[in-house]
Amino acid sequence: MSDKELNYDFESVETESSIRESKGVEENDKLGKALDEEEKVRVTIEVPESVRDGAKSKLPHGGMSDEVRGLLTRIAFGQEMNQRSRLEQQLDDLREERSKLQRERRELDAKIENLDDRIHGVEDKLGSITTQEDRYEAKLEELEYRIRxxxxxxxxxxxxxxxxxxxxxxxxxxxxxxxxxxxxxxxxxxxxxxxxxxxxxxxxxxxxxxxxxxxxxxxxxxxxxxxxx
Incomplete structure (x- = not known):
């Protein structure tokens, strides 16, 4: 994979992230903010005592109220909340993909740097050998002049x-x-x-x-x- 291709993937990830955040997450943030600012009302329900005690034993302090509040919110705004959840998951996936590509690019850069070092080393050796061969041939020509x-x-x-x-x-x-x-x-x-x-x-x-x-x-x-x- 070339640097150009990697850069293209990063741009795609950033673009997709921006779309998700601007079109979906912001709308649901507005919904959450509106609910926080809205006047609260008390909801009272009756359940068997064993149900209440069993739920309390499995939830942290205040957890039962959170569960009931969350259930009612999902019933009232199920579609919007589901969309938020999907968008948040997509955002996490896109960020993970970006991190993966960045890791691959760093690994490729390291491999390329290593290859560059090896290439320079071989070039230096080849240059030395070529110079030595040229020098040797020149010396042979000097001896040949003596003979011929x-x-x-x-x-x-x-x-x-x-x-x-x-x-x-x-x-x-x-x-x-x-x-x-x-x-x-x-x-x-x-x-x-x-x-x-x-x-x-x-x-x-x-x-x-x-x-x-x-x-x-x-x-x-x-x-x-x-x-x-």
Whole structure:
């Protein structure tokens, strides 16, 4: 149930309450006030003594007069009094419904607040992870530049590899594994210490012209090289 729907229900309850009070309860209040102001007369009835004594024993002091007075009033103004009773019951029901809706709204507000807190927490974690992933990819690209452009070997014990691994909470072997997956067109010997290719002890760089081959094109180059072999 939305806040809008809840507000609508509250408005309905208030409107209905106002109608009941203005059209019914006020009229009966006038009736009660008029009866209170009207001159009183004494009514005497005769009943068996046992009836009188039995009634007195079951009623509080003055209760018998109240009962007789109430009975005669209901006989004289039964329709009006019944209407008052019905309206008062309806008013109680409407107020209870309003209280119920208010409780539901408070519970919903609390649930929404809890969800907002959880959402913010997950967003913060996601933002942290995304930032870390971006940072890691940037570091991998730096290592790839060493391999693909400079022809420099990298391996688990390489200082640059160890620094990257430490910065992202990975082990050096995991970093080398990721590099191999991103660079399938580079021979595995490029990731092993002591593997020397080309002149001067440097690795034969696949992108020695300085133009880095996009990651999504490297697999196709690898397959093409295997076919040529």
């Amino acid at each position: 452009v400079e022809g420099t070997r990298v391996f688990p014990e390489h200082g640059a590899v160890e620094r990257v691994a430490s910065g992202v909470g990975k082990n050096p072997e995991g970093v080398i594994k990721d590099l191999k997956q991103r660079n399938p067109d580079v021979n595995d010997s490029a990731f092993e210490e002591g593997s020397i290719h080309g002149n001067g002890g440097s690795f034969l760089a696949p992108d020695e012209d300085g133009e880095i081959t996009p990651v999504d094109e490297r697999e196709q180059i690898h397959r093409s090289n295997e076919s040529d072999d």
